Amino acid sequence: MTLGNAIHQQNGLRYITGLLQLHSSAGRQRMLSQVFMTESDALSQEFNLLSGMVERLKNPEYQGAINNIVQGLMQLHDIQGTLNNLGGRNVLDDIELFEVKRFALIAEEISKQLKILNYNGINFPALKDVVELLDPEDNRTAHFFIYSAYSEKLAELRKKHKTIDDSQSEEAHTLHEKCIEIEDTIRQELSAKLWAFHADIALAWQGVAELDFMMARARLAIDHNMVQPKISEEVTTFTGLFHPQVKAVLEQENRTFQPWNISLYNAPCLITGANMAGKTVLLKTIALNQYLFQFGFYVAAASAEMVTVEKIMTGIGDEQSELSGLSSFAAEMLNIQSIISSARAGNKLLVLIDEPARTTNPHEGIAIANALIDLLEELNVRSLITTHYSGLQTDCRKLRVKGLSFPQNSEPITVANINQYMDYSLIEHTNDEVPREALQIAQILGIDPELTRRAQHYADQNEKTL
Amino acid sequence: MPFVDEILKYKSVSIVGMEKNTGKTECLNYILRRLGHSNHRLAITSIGLDGEGLDQVTQTHKPEIFLTEGDVFVTSEAHFRSKKLDAEILDLSKQRTSLGRLVTARVTGSGKVMISGPSETFWIKKLIDDMAQFGVETTLVDGALSRQSLGSPAITESMVLATGAALSANMHTLVSKTAFLHELICLPQWKSTQNDKLLQISSGLWSLDADGEIHDLGIESAFLLESNKEKLFTYGHTFYVSGAVTAGLLNFLRMQPGIEETVIIARDFSRIFADKESYQAFTKRGGQIKVLLHTKLIAVCVNPVSPQGYILDSKQLREKLTEKLGIPVYDIFKL
Numbered sequence: 011m012t013l014g015n016a017i018h019q020q021n022g023l024r025y026i027t028g029l030l031q032l033h034s035s036a037g038r039q040r041m042l043s044q045v046f047m048t049e050s051d052a053l054s055q056e057f058n059l060l061s062g063m064v065e066r067l068k069n070p071e072y073q074g075a076i077n078n079i080v081q082g083l084m085q086l087h088d089i090q091g092t093l094n095n096l097g098g099r100n101v102l103d104d105i106e107l108f109e110v111k112r113f114a115l116i117a118e119e120i121s122k123q124l125k126i127l128n129y130n131g132i133n134f135p136a137l138k139d140v141v142e143l144l145d146p147e148d149n150r151t152a153h154f155f156i157y158s159a160y161s162e163k164l165a166e167l168r169k170k171h172k173t174i175d176d177s178q179s180e181e182a183h184t185l186h187e188k189c190i191e192i193e194d195t196i197r198q199e200l201s202a203k204l205w206a207f208h209a210d211i212a213l214a215w216q217g218v219a220e221l222d223f224m225m226a227r228a229r230l231a232i233d234h235n236m237v238q239p240k241i242s243e244e245v246t247t248f249t250g251l252f253h254p255q256v257k258a259v260l261e262q263e264n265r266t267f268q269p270w271n272i273s274l275y276n277a278p279c280l281i282t283g284a285n286m287a288g289k290t291v292l293l294k295t296i297a298l299n300q301y302l303f304q305f306g307f308y309v310a311a312a313s314a315e316m317v318t319v320e321k322i323m324t325g326i327g328d329e330q331s332e333l334s335g336l337s338s339f340a341a342e343m344l345n346i347q348s349i350i351s352s353a354r355a356g357n358k359l360l361v362l363i364d365e366p367a368r369t370t371n372p373h374e375g376i377a378i379a380n381a382l383i384d385l386l387e388e389l390n391v392r393s394l395i396t397t398h399y400s401g402l403q404t405d406c407r408k409l410r411v412k413g414l415s416f417p418q419n420s421e422p423i424t425v426a427n428i429n430q431y432m433d434y435s436l437i438e439h440t441n442d443e444v445p446r447e448a449l450q451i452a453q454i455l456g457i458d459p460e461l462t463r464r465a466q467h468y469a470d471q472n473e474k475t476l
Numbered sequence: 477m478p479f480v481d482e483i484l485k486y487k488s489v490s491i492v493g494m495e496k497n498t499g500k501t502e503c504l505n506y507i508l509r510r511l512g513h514s515n516h517r518l519a520i521t522s523i524g525l526d527g528e529g530l531d532q533v534t535q536t537h538k539p540e541i542f543l544t545e546g547d548v549f550v551t552s553e554a555h556f557r558s559k560k561l562d563a564e565i566l567d568l569s570k571q572r573t574s575l576g577r578l579v580t581a582r583v584t585g586s587g588k589v590m591i592s593g594p595s596e597t598f599w600i601k602k603l604i605d606d607m608a609q610f611g612v613e614t615t616l617v618d619g620a621l622s623r624q625s626l627g628s629p630a631i632t633e634s635m636v637l638a639t640g641a642a643l644s645a646n647m648h649t650l651v652s653k654t655a656f657l658h659e660l661i662c663l664p665q666w667k668s669t670q671n672d673k674l675l676q677i678s679s680g681l682w683s684l685d686a687d688g689e690i691h692d693l694g695i696e697s698a699f700l701l702e703s704n705k706e707k708l709f710t711y712g713h714t715f716y717v718s719g720a721v722t723a724g725l726l727n728f729l730r731m732q733p734g735i736e737e738t739v740i741i742a743r744d745f746s747r748i749f750a751d752k753e754s755y756q757a758f759t760k761r762g763g764q765i766k767v768l769l770h771t772k773l774i775a776v777c778v779n780p781v782s783p784q785g786y787i788l789d790s791k792q793l794r795e796k797l798t799e800k801l802g803i804p805v806y807d808i809f810k811l
Binding site: 087104189 | 564
């Protein structure tokens with residue numbers, strides 16, 4: 011899976027990649043082709059390179075060199091068409107030769123700045139010979155034409171051509187044609203010499219793409235207080251975990267995001283809590299950060315130790331059941347089926363499911379949720395499952411969002427201020443009862459009082475019959 | 477030397493033909509010829525319909541322009557490859573037109589080239605600004621007046637207008653049509669601190685209140701005016717029309733109460749598509765039209781020969797136009 015594919019399925023990733031300050035189309039393409047890494051070794055190498063870049067970006071001593079690199083990256087044009095022509099051993103025209111020359115000059119400059127940074131994470135071949143070939147008059151500007159310096163004969167003919175007053179005369183035409191002939195020969199010779207440098211130029215092109223993507227990730231990590239995840243083999247543990255997008259939205263409204271601390275073992279963990287307690291956001295945050303980790307980004311937490319997985323599988327209610335013509339229950343069941351079969355096939359998974367079997371009757375719903383948890387337990391699947399169902403007969407690990415606290419003599423709780431009274435932290439939970447705060451939350455949301463009053467009445471009746 | 481000295485004073489000049497075959501290219505070549513041997517550094521580019529390589533009407537090739545050593549030009553990749561001159565490439569755009577990227581080059585051996593440029597106003601403006609880094613003092617823009625064209629010649633500081641028998645073989649009609657366009661070109665500029673904001677608006681009818689605040693009237697087209705009458709005057713009688721100012725709009729506003737204090741702000745003269753009669757009826761009742769982008773008209777060039785072979789009396793035509801317009805008028809073949 012590439013990041014380009016994952017962006018389409020994951021809103022959070024789309025948001026994060028939108029924050030990346032990429033300066034070139036090469037960098038953008040490199041970003042989209044980034045692969046989901048499952049090998050610890052590959053990841054640890056990636057994070058070494060990235061942390062090296064983060065250090066340099068933070069160092070005020072290097073600001074000048076970094077600005078110069080950014081300037082260079084911004085000037086880059088997409089030369090892949092020209093590279094293909096070069097690789098295919100075609101003769102390049104003036105526009106293509108110009109592109110190669112300009113690219114070589116920019117690449118040389120970037121390479122010089124990288125030496126100042128003392129950053130060796132990127133393979134960057136020298137293109138000095140390419141520059142020299144295309145700059146026979148030693149101007150070191152990114153301009154190009156078939157210079158007279160390439161051929162004495164051409165210089166002589168051009169000189170002669172200029173002395174002719176009547177540009178339409180026979181003599182002028184003949185001279186011009188001779189010039190064109192020599193120019194064509196020079197283009198062929200230049201192209202033939204450049205073929206030998208094709209591999210180097212292509213490598214430098216990959217190098218600038220790599221550099222742009224690396225710098226963008228480093229900048230993102232610094233700007234958004236993200237952290238380098240440690241690679242762990244057993245337990246995934248976050249402290250101060252947050253969702254960058256939700257955090258940004260809250261901060262815009264002068265509200266604060268309460269981060270979580272959580273550990274995930276290779277077994278299911280059940281999460282309960284009131285409505286509006288952020289359970290769904292928690293699942294999305296964990297999914298997003300697992301993706302970030304395995305795509306080689308720093309993660310949104312104060313600290314993180316993470317286990318790699320082969321696949322992240324979610325059921326967070328954003329599947330497009332309408333489009334497939336299935337009922338929401340059918341779509342959910344099929345999704346659960348694919349999770350189970352993947353787990354049975356021995357894949358190392360991270361599974362995140364929001365309220366399984368909520369779209370059917372509670373009697374069978376509880377049964378299905380229970381069975382699912384049993385299976386995930388048996389198959390040792392690292393998973394997080396939220397629910398509102400009471401009475402799940404499972405001894406898996408349970409966490410509860412602390413939920414609303416009702417301080418005495420306080421202002422009435424509303425949608426606007428609920429966030430101040432909601433404690434989002436996760437606590438270990440031992441019994442199988444779930445909080446009953448749905449009616450309270452409905453009142454806060456300003457739902458018709460007649461509806462909530464009657465609902466309370468029915469709830470009391472149910473209680474009595476039990 | 478007629479009007480060429482005037483051109484040297486401006487950073488950008490567009491050469492605009494009122495109709496095909498009114499001699500725009502001859503006019504451009506004349507300017508280039510006269511400036512070719514001076515030390516003034518010139519650049520040339522074009523705005524107009526993308527893909528104008530072939531004349532849409534006559535299927536003949538778009539005329540080539542003769543450039544001399546030292547001139548800078550901007551044209552599409554396609555036209556650069558078919559150039560008949562020697563040139564050093566200075567720059568290549570990232571953005572594409574329908575004829576490919578734009579090449580900026582400096583002539584190293586005189587000859588002819590076809591010129592094509594960006595079709596968006598924003599891009600042409602940036603191009604003109606970028607020319608300074610190549611030592612260019614004046615940029616000439618081969619302009620087009622077209623409803624389909626997004627780019628407007630009004631983006632340049634000044635303008636030379638080419639008119640002629642191709643527009644009308646009847647001298648009276650020709651003079652009258654040219655005078656009307658001249659009147660539009662001379663419309664006063666709307667001066668406010670909000671101009672940049674207004675320029676960024678790309679569609680719809682907007683209103684400016686007494687404090688100069690901009691309000692979207694939510695009326696997408698002039699056809700919907702009748703059914704939105706009550707909304708129209710919520711913020712007063714000053715309107716910004718981001719698109720075309722049509723006869724329909726002028727006629728409608730003319731009938732409304734408050735016409736004496738009505739001000740229409742158009743982006744520039746090329747956005748006014750109303751006919752002379754509707755325009756005059758509107759202004760006679762007290763309505764005013766102003767523009768955000770104002771450009772100075774330096775001169776008018778006439779081509780007395782029509783493509784069908786009519787030839788108008790050059791002297792008489794020039795005299796009549798000079799009298800009507802009050803600015804210099806030249807016959808391109810007699811320059």
